[in-house]
Amino acid sequence: KQNRKLEKxxxxxxxxxxxxxxEHHDFLLRKIQDNFPIDSGNGSFLERVAERQGxxxxxxxxxxxxxxxxxxxxxxxxxxELFGRSEQT
Known part of the structure; x- marks a missing residue:
């Protein structure tokens, strides 16, 4: 009985x-998409993110x-300035 409770x-x-x-993955994906423009047609989304970060x-x-x-x-x-002064003295 104890084992079953533990398994549950x-x-x-x-x-x-x-x-x-x-949920966290979805949140991060939304943040990335908010911060980086979606498809301009050049390369994959991740390539554009990497390029912009670069x-x-x-x-x-x-x-x-x-x-x-x-x-x-x-x-x-x-x-x-310091050594110029010391040479003059």
């Missing part, structure tokens, strides 16, 4: 888990490089 509980848990996973990554990488270059230029100017 396990089956119910598995079903609830499967239902929850399906473009976003390139933009982020370029911004990081610009920030790094700006910081490097500031550091070099500061070093010139």
């Amino acid at each position: 509980a396990v089956k119910r848990f598995r079903k609830d888990s499967a239902d929850a996973r399906k 473009q976003t990554l390139v933009e982020i990488f370029q911004l990081l490089q610009q920030q790094r270059d700006t910081e490097k230029a500031k550091d070099e100017a500061l070093m010139r």
Whole structure:
């Protein structure tokens, strides 16, 4: 009797888990579809998502490089200023 109760509980848990996973999957799919334009006719949906994410990554990488270059230029100017002063004294 105890085993049967346990089996029922396990089956119910598995079903609830499967239902929850399906709901979550549907939710994620809706979010992706909201954030990425559907069919423009070029390539599969996932290819377009990957391409757009790739473009976003390139933009982020370029911004990081610009920030790094700006910081490097500031550091070099500061070093010139500091060492320029010390050479004059």
